[in-house]
Amino acid sequence: MTPLAIGGVICKNNLALAPMAGITDSPLRALCLRGGAGLVCAEMVAAPGIQHGNPRTGRMLKLDYGEHPCAMQIFGGDDAAVACAVAAAKREGADIIDINAGCPVPKIVKAGAGIALMKDEAAFARMIAAAVKAAGATPVTVKTRVGLRQGEVLSVKLARIAEGEGAAAVFLHGRYASMAHAGPLDCEAMSATAAAVKIPVIGNGGVCGSATAAEVLKTGCAGVMIGRAAIGNPFIFEQICAELSGAAYQPLDARSRARIFLELLDMCVLRYGPRTGLNRSRKTAGYFITGFPNCAAVRTRFMGIDNHEQARRYLAAALH
Numbered sequence: 001m002t003p004l005a006i007g008g009v010i011c012k013n014n015l016a017l018a019p020m021a022g023i024t025d026s027p028l029r030a031l032c033l034r035g036g037a038g039l040v041c042a043e044m045v046a047a048p049g050i051q052h053g054n055p056r057t058g059r060m061l062k063l064d065y066g067e068h069p070c071a072m073q074i075f076g077g078d079d080a081a082v083a084c085a086v087a088a089a090k091r092e093g094a095d096i097i098d099i100n101a102g103c104p105v106p107k108i109v110k111a112g113a114g115i116a117l118m119k120d121e122a123a124f125a126r127m128i129a130a131a132v133k134a135a136g137a138t139p140v141t142v143k144t145r146v147g148l149r150q151g152e153v154l155s156v157k158l159a160r161i162a163e164g165e166g167a168a169a170v171f172l173h174g175r176y177a178s179m180a181h182a183g184p185l186d187c188e189a190m191s192a193t194a195a196a197v198k199i200p201v202i203g204n205g206g207v208c209g210s211a212t213a214a215e216v217l218k219t220g221c222a223g224v225m226i227g228r229a230a231i232g233n234p235f236i237f238e239q240i241c242a243e244l245s246g247a248a249y250q251p252l253d254a255r256s257r258a259r260i261f262l263e264l265l266d267m268c269v270l271r272y273g274p275r276t277g278l279n280r281s282r283k284t285a286g287y288f289i290t291g292f293p294n295c296a297a298v299r300t301r302f303m304g305i306d307n308h309e310q311a312r313r314y315l316a317a318a319l320h
Ligand SMILES: Cc1cc2nc3c(=O)[nH]c(=O)nc-3n(C[C@H](O)[C@H](O)[C@H](O)COP(=O)(O)O)c2cc1C
Pocket: 018, 019, 020, 021, 022, 023, 042, 043, 044, 073, 100, 102, 103, 143, 173, 181, 204, 205, 206, 207, 225, 226, 227, 228, 229
């Protein structure tokens, strides 16, 4: 795979882990880098929380497992709050700072963030400019969508604005906001966007293997961003790299993937402490513990154990 350059950050390949709230925390990012990702993107972090010194929000900026290169994603509707969060993310060692301009969740949009920025070009431009200024030499990127409603392409214009304001790349979800996370990508809109700017456009949406990754790359996008398909399978990046370069690849079987979950559990406990760590790991248990006989029973039993040590012992024995 071709390396991807985002500003001065050179990623070893052009496959990135997508930001996913409640999912792509430090432990999962570290596993995905081990699984071959060229870049990992953190779950979105609320700019006002950073500006007001909320300790839980501040904790989200920490790269506990030294996971690099990492893009820290910030969302907010106020330039000053976003600038403050960008500066904090930079201090914590983020390699890239991404601005969320694609989230359709009503609470986020009401705050003037996410897709609210797609609806207001001036605010979008101001936000990127404020982030670029606060980030200094750290590259700023923006994650957005092809448009709000099917057929009404906005990303060509938005990518040009982002480039004009100093953004170093665009992460482009090829679905319209009205489609949320399901349905086909608008590959024509993705092609037009990639062709409209000199900065890299990294395509996203529905990639679950080398065939779908190749389709995204065919649009002219410089890279591919993978979300849900990486949650229970951090080695998907290695697999896609191998298959796209024509090498044979033996994917992990379902039990081996489930055993990776044990590592994730330990990393979550180290990061959050036993109780919160166990709860946090449960968010992804359904993605990892699947695809083998008896997996539903193993999952159910694991979810019912409240003590980290016991849960770990049970899983280790069940997945032996
Ligand atoms: C549970 C979940 C949380 C998400 N959180 C974020 C987020 O914090 N920031 C963001 O830009 N996109 C977020 N997304 C969107 C993903 O980054 C990605 O664009 C979307 O899942 C499509 O990619 P996929 O089909 O490969 O999953 C989220 C998606 C999911 C499923």
